[in-house]
Amino acid sequence: ETGVTQTPRHLVMGMTNKKSLKCEQHLGHNAMYWYKQSAKKPLELMFVYSLEERVENNSVPSRFSPECPNSSHLFLHLHTLQPEDSALYLCASSQDLPATNTGELFFGEGSRLTVL
């Protein structure tokens, strides 16, 4: 496996369900990110982790709960979501923070979430 891997690729859940999105990076990077991509809107940065420590949380509702058990893995735990949370959730990594110093974010293919 190379790069950034996200599972599942597609997820359909009801508003009362609890599910998790998983991200794994095989690049030896120290920083990991969750982005939300909705149609006709810019990518929204949700969470940033550096060396397993959360360094940014952009006013994300508490129904989204991130977890970073080590520098290679990042989870997004989902519970009692709303239909407006339906979107593509992208995981990314960079060598270090800030990403601007290293010049590149490496993205996974995303998890397409549909909330019914």
Added chain:
Amino acid sequence: AQSVTQPDIHITVSEGASLELRCNYSYGATPYLFWYVQSPGQGLQLLLKYFSGDTLVQGIKGFEAEFKRSQSSFNLRKPSVHWSDAAEYFCAVGGYQKVTFGIGTKLQVIP
């Protein structure tokens, strides 16, 4: 605060024609600028980046971009578009310890 404007949501070009995608940014100092591409069902991939130096930067897949400080622009160009270039293109500005993306421009290529 930093921001990015991509004024064209959707562009259609003929295969073999030239391409220019517009990007304007707002940032208080010298920015770090990026173009990413997203093919259907894929994540974003870096095409090119500008940090400093030569204002014309070359990227992968035959793309280039020119930084114009006076116009706060970083437009992406390609002299001859291929059908495989059909995708969504995102301009991004880096600074204040984060990267901010534009809304994206969807490129359609017709035969």
